[in-house]
Amino acid sequence: MFALLACELAGPSVGLIVGLLFAVHPVHVEAVANVVGRAELMAAAGYAAALVCAIRAGQRRVYLIGVALGAALAIGSKEIAVTLPAAVLLVYVAKRSPLRGGPAWGPVAAATLPILVYFIVHGFVGIRTFYGGGLAVGLEHLNILQRTWAMVPLSLQWWRLFIFPAHLSADYSPGELTVSTGLTVWHVVGLLFWIGLGTLAWKTRRTIPGIAIGLAWVVITISPAANIVMPSEFLIAERTLYLPSFGVLFALASGALAIRSPQLRKALVAIALVAGAARSIARVPAWHDDEAHYQALRREAPRSYRTLWLEGKDEFAAERWGSGERLLLQSIAFAPNLTGPRYDLARFYMSAKLWQPAIGQLQVAIALDSTFEPGHQALREALQASSDTARWLSPQPR
Numbered sequence: 001m002f003a004l005l006a007c008e009l010a011g012p013s014v015g016l017i018v019g020l021l022f023a024v025h026p027v028h029v030e031a032v033a034n035v036v037g038r039a040e041l042m043a044a045a046g047y048a049a050a051l052v053c054a055i056r057a058g059q060r061r062v063y064l065i066g067v068a069l070g071a072a073l074a075i076g077s078k079e080i081a082v083t084l085p086a087a088v089l090l091v092y093v094a095k096r097s098p099l100r101g102g103p104a105w106g107p108v109a110a111a112t113l114p115i116l117v118y119f120i121v122h123g124f125v126g127i128r129t130f131y132g133g134g135l136a137v138g139l140e141h142l143n144i145l146q147r148t149w150a151m152v153p154l155s156l157q158w159w160r161l162f163i164f165p166a167h168l169s170a171d172y173s174p175g176e177l178t179v180s181t182g183l184t185v186w187h188v189v190g191l192l193f194w195i196g197l198g199t200l201a202w203k204t205r206r207t208i209p210g211i212a213i214g215l216a217w218v219v220i221t222i223s224p225a226a227n228i229v230m231p232s233e234f235l236i237a238e239r240t241l242y243l244p245s246f247g248v249l250f251a252l253a254s255g256a257l258a259i260r261s262p263q264l265r266k267a268l269v270a271i272a273l274v275a276g277a278a279r280s281i282a283r284v285p286a287w288h289d290d291e292a293h294y295q296a297l298r299r300e301a302p303r304s305y306r307t308l309w310l311e312g313k314d315e316f317a318a319e320r321w322g323s324g325e326r327l328l329l330q331s332i333a334f335a336p337n338l339t340g341p342r343y344d345l346a347r348f349y350m351s352a353k354l355w356q357p358a359i360g361q362l363q364v365a366i367a368l369d370s371t372f373e374p375g376h377q378a379l380r381e382a383l384q385a386s387s388d389t390a391r392w393l394s395p396q397p398r
Contacts, residue, residue, distance in 0.1 A: 010094075014257060018253045022249055026280045026283055028238075029286075033288075040243065042078070049070035051087060054088045055091055058103040135233075136234050154177060166279065175304045208258050210255070213254075313328075316348045343372070362378055
């Protein structure tokens with residue numbers, strides 16, 4: 001579908017290059033090999049189908065039905081499709097179609113209607129939309145301006161994964177990544193990088209318009225996962241880059257066609273294909289099962305709060321209490337506003353009859369999330385047990 005969309009926008013040569021590169025891009029492995037990524041694939045398929053139909057609706061209005069059906073599939077699969085109407089306008093700009101009074105507004109309306117119905121129905125039945133899990137760890141209690149500033153240096157990871165995905169990770173969380181609202185060197189680098197991209201798009205808008213179109217696509221489609229306007233559960237997740245990556249590949253393919261030497265162009269595309277395919281094949285086993293994923297976490301993100309949390313639980317299960325406590329405390333230090341590690345540590349304290357440390361962790365967990373019912377129940381148990389005799393407060397071997 002994306003190869004066909006690229007053909008519609010820029011011809012068969014660009015479509016062929018985009019289709020080949022999209023098929024082997026290593027950042028797609030998480031979406032393709034992991035069951036949870038199926039939502040990304042379905043949403044992207046509906047998204048691309050709706051856009052192909054939107055382009056063709058300029059000649060045959062019957063394709064508006066295809067736009068509506070593609071939008072329904074996309075938004076029903078994942079809410080990243082909320083940006084589809086903006087993408088419809090983008091493809092009409094790419095086709096150099098006038099927007100004022102032009103044919104674009106019929107497809108925009110056809111794409112918007114299923115999305116509106118989706119949110120109206122969800123609101124009516126009381127289902128929370130836009131990532132019910134809340135903001136990513138590290139971004140809690142930040143306003144929109146603070147989140148925007150914090151994401152500036154983190155956004156460099158997107159471009160590394162788009163353009164040079166040699167290192168892939170099972171997790172991108174605090175501990176491995178740093179969330180900062182101050183002024184750091186990486187904030188400056190991030191700002192300069194985005195300014196450079198904008199300048200490149202502006203300078204080439206007439207000579208190589210595919211670059212500007214591709215970069216605009218990235219901005220539009222990555223916005224639901226950028227933790228700025230809409231909350232996301234993850235700072236960065238490779239699967240959320242599946243749809244935005246089309247824009248990067250479209251820009252690269254458009255730039256490749258500007259290379260005058262056919263031999264050089266073919267060689268560069270062939271190198272990218274072989275490298276992408278090899279990296280993707282090597283990456284697939286990391287998502288084979290839960291144990292493979294856990295081992296990938298330990299190798300690739302050893303300082304992530306999530307890795308430390310899981311390792312701490314394993315250490316406690318193996319009755320290595322000291323190292324288990326140390327790992328869970330490190331996890332809490334990287335994710336102080338998360339209830340899960342605190343609750344698990346409190347439970348392990350309770351199993352060792354260390355009531356006061358357990359009570360302390362549970363009280364903080366409940367203060368962070370007053371609706372966390374397991375925490376309330378555990379706190380009642382710990383308070384009741386701690387009032388028995390003084391011996392429950394004596395030091396226990398670890």
